[in-house]
Amino acid sequence: MMMQKLRRSGELIRFGCKSLFTSRPNKNLVSRSVSGFVNHYKSKGKLFELSDGNYNTELHHPCISRNLGMLLQQYKCFGSSAASKIQRNPLFSSLDSRDVSYFKEILGEKNVIEDKERLETANTDWMHKYKGSSKLMLLPKNTQEVSQILQYCDSRRLAVVPQGGNTGLVGGSVPVFDEVIINVGLMNKVLAFDEVSGVLVCEAGCILENLATFLDTKGFIMPLDLGAKGSCHIGGNVSTNAGGLRLIRYGSLHGTVLGLEAVTANGNVLDMLGTLRKDNTGYDLKHLFIGSEGSLGIVTKVSILTQPKLSSVNLAFIACKDYLSCQKLLVEAKRNLGEILSAFEFLDNNSMDLVLNHLDGVRNPVSCSENFYILIETTGSDETNDREKLEAFLLKSLEKGLVSDGVIAQDINQASSFWRIREGITEALQKAGAVYKYDLSLPVEEIYNIVNDLRGKLGDLANVMGYGHLGDGNLHLNISAAEYNDKLLGLIEPYVYEWTSKHRGSISAEHGLGVMKANEIFYSKSPETVALMASIKKLLDPKGILNPYKVLPHSLFSH
Amino acid sequence: MKILVAVKRVVDYAVKIRVKPDKTGVETQNVKMSMNPFCEIALEEALRIKEAGFAEEVIAVSIGPSQCVDTLRTGLAMGADRGIHVETNSSFLPLTIAKILKSLADVENPGLIFLGKQAIDDDCNQTGQMVAALLGWPQATFASKVVLDKDKNVATVDREVDGGLETLNVDLPAVITTDLRLNQPRYASLPNIMKAKSKPIKKMTVQDLKVDIKSDIEILEVTEPPKRKSGVMVSSVDELIDKLKNEAHVV
Numbered sequence: 001m002m003m004q005k006l007r008r009s010g011e012l013i014r015f016g017c018k019s020l021f022t023s024r025p026n027k028n029l030v031s032r033s034v035s036g037f038v039n040h041y042k043s044k045g046k047l048f049e050l051s052d053g054n055y056n057t058e059l060h061h062p063c064i065s066r067n068l069g070m071l072l073q074q075y076k077c078f079g080s081s082a083a084s085k086i087q088r089n090p091l092f093s094s095l096d097s098r099d100v101s102y103f104k105e106i107l108g109e110k111n112v113i114e115d116k117e118r119l120e121t122a123n124t125d126w127m128h129k130y131k132g133s134s135k136l137m138l139l140p141k142n143t144q145e146v147s148q149i150l151q152y153c154d155s156r157r158l159a160v161v162p163q164g165g166n167t168g169l170v171g172g173s174v175p176v177f178d179e180v181i182i183n184v185g186l187m188n189k190v191l192a193f194d195e196v197s198g199v200l201v202c203e204a205g206c207i208l209e210n211l212a213t214f215l216d217t218k219g220f221i222m223p224l225d226l227g228a229k230g231s232c233h234i235g236g237n238v239s240t241n242a243g244g245l246r247l248i249r250y251g252s253l254h255g256t257v258l259g260l261e262a263v264t265a266n267g268n269v270l271d272m273l274g275t276l277r278k279d280n281t282g283y284d285l286k287h288l289f290i291g292s293e294g295s296l297g298i299v300t301k302v303s304i305l306t307q308p309k310l311s312s313v314n315l316a317f318i319a320c321k322d323y324l325s326c327q328k329l330l331v332e333a334k335r336n337l338g339e340i341l342s343a344f345e346f347l348d349n350n351s352m353d354l355v356l357n358h359l360d361g362v363r364n365p366v367s368c369s370e371n372f373y374i375l376i377e378t379t380g381s382d383e384t385n386d387r388e389k390l391e392a393f394l395l396k397s398l399e400k401g402l403v404s405d406g407v408i409a410q411d412i413n414q415a416s417s418f419w420r421i422r423e424g425i426t427e428a429l430q431k432a433g434a435v436y437k438y439d440l441s442l443p444v445e446e447i448y449n450i451v452n453d454l455r456g457k458l459g460d461l462a463n464v465m466g467y468g469h470l471g472d473g474n475l476h477l478n479i480s481a482a483e484y485n486d487k488l489l490g491l492i493e494p495y496v497y498e499w500t501s502k503h504r505g506s507i508s509a510e511h512g513l514g515v516m517k518a519n520e521i522f523y524s525k526s527p528e529t530v531a532l533m534a535s536i537k538k539l540l541d542p543k544g545i546l547n548p549y550k551v552l553p554h555s556l557f558s559h
Numbered sequence: 560m561k562i563l564v565a566v567k568r569v570v571d572y573a574v575k576i577r578v579k580p581d582k583t584g585v586e587t588q589n590v591k592m593s594m595n596p597f598c599e600i601a602l603e604e605a606l607r608i609k610e611a612g613f614a615e616e617v618i619a620v621s622i623g624p625s626q627c628v629d630t631l632r633t634g635l636a637m638g639a640d641r642g643i644h645v646e647t648n649s650s651f652l653p654l655t656i657a658k659i660l661k662s663l664a665d666v667e668n669p670g671l672i673f674l675g676k677q678a679i680d681d682d683c684n685q686t687g688q689m690v691a692a693l694l695g696w697p698q699a700t701f702a703s704k705v706v707l708d709k710d711k712n713v714a715t716v717d718r719e720v721d722g723g724l725e726t727l728n729v730d731l732p733a734v735i736t737t738d739l740r741l742n743q744p745r746y747a748s749l750p751n752i753m754k755a756k757s758k759p760i761k762k763m764t765v766q767d768l769k770v771d772i773k774s775d776i777e778i779l780e781v782t783e784p785p786k787r788k789s790g791v792m793v794s795s796v797d798e799l800i801d802k803l804k805n806e807a808h809v810v
Contacts, residue, residue, distance in 0.1 A: 311589045365746050383591075384629070391752055398749050407746035410633045411593030412573035414746060
């Protein structure tokens with residue numbers, strides 16, 4: 001035991017020295033990249049034009065790239081123009097056999113994964129759009145091990161990618177090059193649950209659905225619910241500030257996460273695992289780790305405020321003839337169902353057709369085909385009262401002409417089949433072929449204009465679909481085509497981003513930026529804001545080893 | 560022709576069943592209750608027969624506490640013409656239910672009685688058969704296809720039996736119990752929910768129907784099935800053989 005400790009500290013000294021040497025060029029890099037950034041944002045408009053120009057040359061000659069002569073690895077992925085231009089940061093070390101044996105020493109043989117098949121899965125995202133080439137996946141069992149891993153990687157300057165359920169849609173959870181994958185899946189214990197306050201404390205690798213099942217036995221529910229619940233981890237949910245179906249009722253994770261524990265790049269464990277609803281002591285640093293996509297630290301534990309499970313849940317599936325009616329219905333629903341409204345989701349006819357064509361056993365709940373469909377869910381404590389309320393509201397809307405038809409689920413089975421349509425869209429898109437996904441926040445009245453505009457622009461080239469969380473002003477804009485093609489992509493980007501920016505929307509409502517939209521952050525954030533983000537990143541992760549090439553523009557960290 | 564459909568209010572199919580701590584039955588307080596799925600199929604079939612012009616009226620019947628009205632409203636929203644609620648707070652076993660249905664049939668004179676083949680709460684699968692016996696009518700159980708011939712007053716029913724399908728002809732009036740594959744029940748649409756509000760539900764009591772509710776069966780105890788023990792990983796074939804021999808005693 002003593003011997004082991006000695007050896008370990010020996011290693012640390014060895015690599016600690018190395019890191020001293022490497023930190024000098026690193027300092028130069030800091031000043032260089034920051035000044036580079038200053039130039040970048042001063043001539044922001046111009047730069048965008050420039051990159052457009054670059055893009056177009058690549059478009060006509062996809063094989064001839066500027067960097068062909070350079071001996072640098074280049075990252076290629078489908079469906080995103082930005083990511084294809086990334087180069088591996090040469091300051092990062094490459095993995096060697098000593099690293100692997102060190103990890104085996106701290107984690108044990110079986111939690112250091114070099115198996116090709118398992119790495120293949122971990123290197124590829126859920127949509128098979130982003131693919132890294134990592135040679136190593138680590139499975140820490142506790143915070144201490146995460147800390148040891150990061151301390152070592154930081155000293156060796158080995159880049160890492162934190163991974164949970166790997167269900168992200170922007171390539172944030174897979175390596176871009178050869179980053180070491182740190183998967184927290186083994187950290188899956190519920191640590192405490194307070195039945196009075198409803199506060200749940202658990203490890204980051206708990207699967208969302210398992211937490212929901214655990215809470216169900218206690219009479220509580222998670223404040224978030226999303227389609228990927230069967231695989232996604234709570235740590236990943238927090239790191240990406242996942243939204244989902246219940247946001248309209250319970251708010252975002254910035255409100256429901258009461259505390260967390262995170263490990264920063266140098267292995268420091270930050271204990272912010274409070275369980276208090278109110279705590280105004282200094283800066284509330286936990287918020288930095290909610291939604292920063294693992295670029296500032298790895299979330300290892302979470303304390304989250306859960307809600308009592310209410311006995312009466314009702315669901316209606318409504319057809320509306322135009323988008324204006326959907327908007328009016330939302331306003332009315334907030335006014336008339338306010339205290340029991342728990343979801344207000346919409347999908348257009350194209351999305352419905354896609355689901356009907358690609359998923360088995362799904363049928364349109366309403367008899368006629370309409371332009372828009374809306375799911376309204378209420379959650380309350382009095383079955384009879386809630387049901388009467390929902391029925392009365394819908395019948396009134398039917399009389400007013402806001403609703404053209406609709407059905408109310410009579411049992412849970414029917415409710416599940418309605419949800420299956422809304423939640424199955426992602427799966428159906430995947431089956432339909434290539435898909436370009438955009439996750440936009442827009443003023444509610446503008447939401448469907450972008451779908452129509454893009455449809456006009458693309459014509460017969462692709463099927464444009466709009467669906468999402470109407471109650472939260474969040475549109476999932478999806479473009480489905482037979483295959484990925486650069487011409488199509490050129491028509492979509494930067495058009496979608498520019499459109500969103502013009503209407504003061506966000507180019508990432510709940511999916512995050514990941515590798516897909518790291519360079520596009522300026523469409524939604526001012527240069528000053530991004531500059532501050534970059535300084536925070538530098539402060540918490542000076543060597544930039546945590547989830548590199550993601551979230552922030554690559555120009556800030558150019559080498 | 561009138562069609563009488565029995566619909567039962569049960570703990571929702573998707574709810575995890577919990578046994579009451581005193582072992583007298585299943586917990587139904589604060590639990591989502593819905594129409595028994597097989598009864599939904601029975602009602603759907605009756606509605607289709609009416610829509611095809613073979614029947615003039617579909618009557619939904621439910622027996623149980625006051626909340627059974629909700630189940631009947633669902634039936635009316637699906638399209639039944641009127642409801643009959645036999646209100647009681649006791650929980651009856653199939654024979655009593657069959658007696659109540661028989662005496663309702665004596666009053667209403669339906670040409671067909673549809674029931675689900677079983678209720679998902681007690682899984683008895685007895686009521687339909689008992690009603691047919693009490694009325695002295697022919698029965699076709701586990702129906703997966705029903706075709707009516709109005710001129711001959713005959714129903715041709717495919718029933719799911721072990722190893723295949725059996726086709727029966729039954730003279731009307733008859734009792735038919737429905738299986739899962741018969742049809743896919745419709746949803747309750749808003750216009751139909753609205754119409755259902757003005758449809759009548761007649762309240763009756765067991766006394767009105769003069770049914771003897773004395774039961775010969777007493778439930779002693781309701782318990783959960785034994786929990787499955789978690790599995791073990793064996794590291795070698797020898798260990799597996801050893802466990803099979805000495806622990807499981809199967810080889």
